[in-house]
Amino acid sequence: MFWIICAATTLIVGLAIMAPLLRARGSAAEPAAAFDLRVYRDQLREVERDLERGVIAPEDAERLRTEIGRKVLDADRRLSQATAGGAGGRGLLALAVLAVLFAGAAALYLREGQPGRDDLPIARRIADAQQAYDSRPGQAEAEARAPRPQVPPVPEDFEVLIDQLREAVEKNPDDPQGLALLATNEMRVGNLAAARAAQQRLVDLRGEDVSPDELVRLSALMVEAAGGVITPEAEAVLARALQADPAHPQARYLLGILQLQNDRPDRAFPIWRRLLEEGPDDAPWIAPIRAAITDLAWLAGHPDYVPPAPLPGPDAEAMAAAEDMAPEERQQMIAGMVAQLEARLAQQGGTPEEWARLISSLVVIGDADHAREIWAEAQARFASQPEALETVRQAAAEAGLAE
Template sequence: MSEGNTSARRLPSASTMALIAAGVVLAASAGVALLRSDDADNTVASPHGAVKSDQPVGTLEDSIAKVAERLKRDPDNAADWRMLGWSYFETGDLGAAAGAYRRAAEVEPNNAENWSSLGEAIQRNSTKVEPEAASAFGRALKIDPKDPRARYFTAVQKDLNGDHKGAIDDWIAMLRDAPAGAVYEADVRRTINQVAEKEGIDVAGRMPAPSAGSVATAAIPGPTAEQLASASSIPPGEQDEMVKGMVSRLEARLKANPKDADGWIRLMRSRMVLNDPTAARAALASGLAAFQGDSATQGRLRQAAQELSVPGGGG
């Protein structure tokens, strides 16, 4: 995920894509919260987004239109189909997202990301195993047995079918195979603990020791080389519009549901990437206020702010 090979001329695009690219990395605890609970307060903000259908989408809608227009001229551009799929996912239109990912998979059938993204779009809000999603995850894993999204949601499907132990075994295997500092590590651990507690399954001593990755870095991952290459087809102005819209929606979700420590960390990092330290400091203050009386969570927020160089973060 290094940006070292990116030319200086494109560095601004790369930094904004650090936010956009977060949308294609799974949010494990969000998936379980949506699939296993009727309590809206338990929903964790997902990098892909969990936007309600009546929530305004702002400039992202314009970006969708522009990507769709490009696809009329170049209908076999798999990168644009993936970007369109992510964009629809961000607005909460999972059906349209699935359609875009289907087309990406048709154009580029040997890309595991196309299949696992399709599977997630289909499975995300369903409380039963969706056969097309299962098939898509199977295709992804045949291409790349380590695809984290496909592995995670295949385990979710086991959980939905009542095989809670099998799901936990699969998630633990994901942790054992995860590279140091994997962006999904903390969420998978949280998922395992949630399911284990609910189902009365003992996982003591079974998970590998946590890696030494930073809390702040894990909050919003950087882009992969392929994601940066895909983003290069989008004019910088459109990238900026997409990012600003995404960050505004994250801030709106946090105002509606402030009990989301990961969300406040993502917002702080987003503001710092966008070179707005004043807004980052305001996000820290709001996050601390949301968890008044919870010293552990406040300590985590302060630690993340310090790592991100948020003004006043060390206080």
């Protein structure tokens, strides 16, 4: 089917290009030289008639014949040139150029493309993605394949401290603080496998009391040690963290990466979209999500998705100036920023997170009554979106405006 469409498109384009030239070849205007040639021949016949009637003398007739004859030869030469270089010649040249272009395109595709590859319907793609997911390498295999990261040279005094820390942990392997410090510093010097092992020991030591942050840290170290691959073991730790805290942002970010690694943008997009909308804008995962979300949305079947604009905030100069302001002036500056946010939401709309921020900010600057009005407006705006309304409701509840 693909080749039939390509051939039909090529034929249509070629005919569209050739049609004007072919029409010009069949119905071209008569060259000026042909008209001149007929005129000169008529003049020769007129000279012969005048000579027969005795209107002109024989010597004048001979002079006119010679002069008109030169013009006939010139017109005949110009007519031959016009015929040889006319529309037909241009049409053949254009046809040759088109043939070369089409042949070059076909040769390029045969070299760089995959003409023998089968079509990939959605069911086949999902099956291939599941196969890739099931055939992932284990943690040990992935770590063995992973290249060693490039790290700057470690200062001698810092290396001494790391050795002392290793000795201390070896003497007291059940010290949580020592294990946490060892995992952090082994990662700094590029010993990712050792960092992962120390964090694993810490997680095992915590048992049921392990925190989601410690689990996510272990999963991230496993991914780093495996060269960026989220192995089944790392996924299991990640699932454990999400079971303890389903809203953990870094765990959800890693879950989105897992879906991307297994060619499931349709699953990754809703995860990253929610993270982007929740913010905050200075979170470390927001920048990579914002850079990829448009392409990810297209791959996931949402080509019309428009990511939310970064939430407005003070720039560095405004923050520096605020440090030198009196409390009243600082309050006025904050009120101005809140007013700008409210005006933008009124004119352009915004995400639930922006409405939540507006409610919280109004309460902070002491305008709780107006915050209640905004909360009421948000309830009407997001009445048909329960999840979005819940985001705003949480902010209103924290501000004491809702239960």
